[in-house]
Amino acid sequence: MTMSVPQKRKHMLSVDFKQRSGSSKRHKEHGHSHQHKKPRYVDAPDEEQSPRKSATELNGTTPQKLVNGYKVPKPHGHNNLNRINGVGESSRSKNFRSNSSTDLQLQEQRKQLPIAKGRDALVAEIGKHDVTVLLGETGSGKTTQVPQYLLENGVAGKGMIAVTQPRRVAATSLADRVSKEQGASVGDIVGYSVRFDEKYTSGTRIKYMTDGMIVRELMSDPLLSKYSVVIVDEAHERTLRTDLLIANLKTIQKKRNSTLDPKGKGNADKMNPLKVIIMSATLDAEKFSKFFHNAKIIYVKGRQHPVTIYHSSESQVDYVDAAMRTFFQVHVDQPPGDVLIFLPGEYEPHFIRVPELKNALGQEDIESLEKSITFFAKRLPADKMDVLILPMYASQSAHKNTKVFESAPSNTRKCILATNVAETSITIPGVKYVIDTGKCKEKQYLARDSGGGFDTLLTRDITKSSAMQRAGRAGREGKGVCFRLYTEQAFESMKRTAEPEILRCSLTSSILQLKCIGQNMEELDLMDKPDIDAIYSALKTLWLLGAIDKEQKLTSTGRRMASFPTEPHLSRSILASSEHNCTKEILTIVSILSSSSKLFLDISDQREAASDSRRKFRHPSGDHMTILNTFRSYEEVSKSESKSQRKEWCKKHFINEKCLIEGKKIREQLIDVCKKVGLDPNSSCGENEDPVIKSLGYGLVGNSAFLQPDGSYKQTMGHSIVKIHPGSCMVNEKVPAIIYDELVYTNQIYARGVSAIPRSFFLKHAALSQRQA
């Protein structure tokens, strides 16, 4: 404790932040160059101009300079758009906190939302047009209010209003909030529908749902006839499912909204027209509008506290080190308020940052930053606040993540080290300062014409829209500050928005789904069309799985596969399991593989202890049977032990209970689907692993590799040398042939989820494929 701040100086040079350049550039930040049709205001013109707040002078000796204030996001440059104004204070978009408000207070809050002032004009505009693009800033209230306005004003007719969301939590919590505003319980007037969970009745008029859910509904109701309005929220995120939905909405409208069908006869569906509302953040409205034949764009002002933005004056090569130094600049000089640091990932090969910790440190981002900050925080003068460091990433155990939401003791400053989860999925209360490294990890699927392909996971620069979103996280509860560890120039050269997911992921699953409603992806009117090679690669995979025939027609196998909510190769394994009497076992393995979290968590400094402990569940045939063993042991423990003992057991064995709990839910769902398609979910092979491996083989036939004379593995389809992933229990094994769940390209091409399979399996399978074709 005798070592004081100078300690900081010794090792840390301050990061120099630079003043933003003039307001013209800030207009650019908004990313707009609209030449939109009719400049017209729906309500009174907005008086508010660029908020030029003089930010608080930073104390102390840090060389930071002060800059123009900055509101995120800003409506500048939108004069040519229709605009609905609003006033008021404090609103949160999707994470609602207390529900102690009385009905009256709720109604009052509704009226105070920025969007409320323009209600009549908004309803009128939406009533007039088949498609409306609603540009809404954070905090405008559009997602909660627009559906209610349409319902209350009779715009929805007799049908339901669907509001789609990319994330489950958003759908359920929105339904919760809007139900309260309607003075009803969830599932009555307002309901929701997400995987594993739905609450709605025949009387439900507003349904919040995930985009994946409505895409699946397309398979049973291709015209979405239950709905009179579909509101696509967060459309700018351009998830695969949102893009598929938007393409279908366009064709559905052609059928439902025209008075004459293509044959010139009266169209029966015209009695049931469909209204579409696209809700998006500000950057991509024009594109949505063009896609829907220049649909009306309406702008809704939001409400967000001002966030002052600093850019570093030089680019930071070692952004983790820069993040640490910036944190201490904030901690020493700035008033209380929690700090949120955005990093690309938990781990990243990097520099050794603290010489004293050279041996203790791995080469990781979140983990090493945690240690570095702890190291220096201990050496601060006693009058400084304590520092509580909290890592936050989705794959981390749920328990650890909850600590992030708890408020820290009064003399403690929370410092949250987060990945992209904190950008959209979760909102952390108390954050006043954001430190943005400008980096994120992004998965990109590289399709191969041999069928299949592999994922790459690379650290990249974020987009402008992402940078704005991150900065906005500092202004949720009051004025905030965002420190960007990149120059203003670097910001300007960032891409505006991310590539749509449809251009970056495997299309196998979507193409199969589309086949079920008689559509071919290459003919679909999509906002962005995927590369034709990516489509061929997926078709080849589907053919290999027996889901389509040589003429690319859906087979009965394909139709049955599509009824499972799993990746096609796993669906195929389930079907195969019924012929090998091991559906029970395969369902368990597939459930765990389909879970969003990992079964085995890796903590770098305990990695060896973890793998030792797991050895108990290890099966010589590989990772798939190991999963089965682990699940079985957990079930055994669950029979006799309490919830907390179960938890303890998982912790002791370095098992992620989150994965098991979700896996069990998925398993239940898969059992239901099995019953529907006539598979016996209880057929079991007992302890014999052969049938299990064979069944997996039918699904993973494209994901296989043979051992080469030199000891490496080479793909059976494709030409790449693949290495067994270090996390696999097969990592040091040399077997004649392997199957694997997926390939990930990082430094090399790694096969994850590996099991040994007899070479002879492939000969038999090839013969089978020939016969099918």
Add this chain to the structure above:
DNA sequence: CGCGAGGGC
């Protein structure tokens, strides 16, 4: 002797 964004059915 490496690996390691975030979502969804």
